[in-house]
Amino acid sequence: MGLLQEKLSKFRLPQYFMERGVYPYFREIDSAQDTEVTMDGKRILMFGSNSYMGLTYHERIINAAIEATRKYGTGCAGSRFLNGTLDLHVQLEKELAEFVGKEEALVYSTGFTVNEGVVSCLTDRNDYILCDDRDHASIVDGRRLSFSTQLKYKHNDMAALEKELQKCKPDAVKLIVVDGVFSMEGDLANLPEIVRLKEKYNASIMVDEAHGLGVFGRDGRGVCDHFGLTDQVDVIMGTFSKSLASIGGFVASDKDTINWLRHNSRSYIFSASNTPAATAAAREALHIIQEDKQRRQNLWDITNYALEKFRAAGFEIGETESPIIPLYVHDADKTFEVTKLAFDEGIFINPVIPPACAPQDTLVRVALMATHTKEQIDYAVEHLTKAFKKLDIIK
Numbered sequence: 161m162g163l164l165q166e167k168l169s170k171f172r173l174p175q176y177f178m179e180r181g182v183y184p185y186f187r188e189i190d191s192a193q194d195t196e197v198t199m200d201g202k203r204i205l206m207f208g209s210n211s212y213m214g215l216t217y218h219e220r221i222i223n224a225a226i227e228a229t230r231k232y233g234t235g236c237a238g239s240r241f242l243n244g245t246l247d248l249h250v251q252l253e254k255e256l257a258e259f260v261g262k263e264e265a266l267v268y269s270t271g272f273t274v275n276e277g278v279v280s281c282l283t284d285r286n287d288y289i290l291c292d293d294r295d296h297a298s299i300v301d302g303r304r305l306s307f308s309t310q311l312k313y314k315h316n317d318m319a320a321l322e323k324e325l326q327k328c329k330p331d332a333v334k335l336i337v338v339d340g341v342f343s344m345e346g347d348l349a350n351l352p353e354i355v356r357l358k359e360k361y362n363a364s365i366m367v368d369e370a371h372g373l374g375v376f377g378r379d380g381r382g383v384c385d386h387f388g389l390t391d392q393v394d395v396i397m398g399t400f401s402k403s404l405a406s407i408g409g410f411v412a413s414d415k416d417t418i419n420w421l422r423h424n425s426r427s428y429i430f431s432a433s434n435t436p437a438a439t440a441a442a443r444e445a446l447h448i449i450q451e452d453k454q455r456r457q458n459l460w461d462i463t464n465y466a467l468e469k470f471r472a473a474g475f476e477i478g479e480t481e482s483p484i485i486p487l488y489v490h491d492a493d494k495t496f497e498v499t500k501l502a503f504d505e506g507i508f509i510n511p512v513i514p515p516a517c518a519p520q521d522t523l524v525r526v527a528l529m530a531t532h533t534k535e536q537i538d539y540a541v542e543h544l545t546k547a548f549k550k551l552d553i554i555k
């Protein structure tokens with residue numbers, strides 16, 4: 161056995177959970193994706209999807225993807241920089257920029273590569289990147305690739321952010337990067353206070369709208385719009401993999417920032433462009449979320465209903481203000497066990513353990529869609545309550 165294999169063969173954490181029958185990953189869905197899916201022929205209630213608008217099996221979006229495939233083919237076989245730009249990409253960029261309230265936008269192949277390619281390339285050796293310690297992994301990877309000094313502050317702790325800003329040289333660029341909605345805990349960045357600090361310390365702000373788009377703000381324009389602070393935020397990114405029912409991502413900003421990214425962002429330049437189908441699907445989803453106002457109303461009605469039910473049943477749900485409802489477990493083994501108990505009752509939820517959260521903050525994450533019904537929520541609350549009580553997580 162080579163040294164590499166010898167080293168990797170020691171990684172046995174997945175096997176530990178497999179042997180105990182609670183390994184929760186890579187389950188196969190063999191049906192259309194909505195609030196109910198089938199796995200191995202068994203009906204399962206889906207509470208793990210990020211499809212907040214419930215659009216992943218929408219007729220208009222499916223047709224848009226099929227028509228784009230017929231017109232342009234299945235792939236672009238090249239980077240946006242060279243042969244991979246379609247008029248479809250450019251149309252979508254214009255619509256996204258207008259939607260989030262910025263001058264221009266760029267479409268990338270995934271949301272992950274947006275953060276990786278944007279956070280790493282906006283600032284320089286003499287500059288600073290400041291991140292919330294619960295920012296998404298893609299932001300973490302982006303900052304790790306950057307040559308700037310990297311500073312982290314405790315989650316949403318504005319005094320801690322100010323302390324870090326005080327450490328920075330006053331005339332250096334200081335970029336604060338935050339999730340608008342934190343993906344595991346469902347709480348919002350304290351944008352009003354971050355904007356106040358930005359102005360006090362002459363910093364810049366980038367907001368990740370992955371979980372805000374479609375959900376918050378006028379017509380789902382996101383958290384920046386929700387707070388009325390779009391003009392004060394310098395850079396906005398979003399993904400197509402959640403409310404926009406596709407795959408891909410974008411960054412939106414002023415013309416000069418986009419000009420810089422268009423010619424310097426490595427994951428944009430050195431990676432093939434988004435497929436015609438994915439691009440057309442995201443564009444059609446963007447049209448639907450602006451037209452179908454009832455859909456967002458349904459999402460908020462079901463979210464408020466579920467928040468009330470989970471709270472009343474005695475779950476610890478933290479500071480969430482969104483369709484992401486964390487049910488805290490505070491124990492990795494029990495987090496997997498409760499996920500398995502739920503699955504046995506036909507409920508799919510996502511276990512969250514480090515590095516997606518702090519070791520003491522393990523949880524299961526319930527995510528809601530506009531298409532969930534009150535009956536489905538009632539079923540989930542009843543059976544999750546039983547499972548949490550059985551494992552002594554709640555009384």
Ligand SMILES: Cc1ncc(COP(=O)(O)O)c(C=O)c1O
Pocket residue numbers: 270271272273275296298339343368370371399400401407408409
């Ligand atoms: C906050 C946040 N940013 C970025 C991403 C990456 O987006 P994508 O899955 O579209 O690559 C995710 C997805 O998990 C996310 O939750």
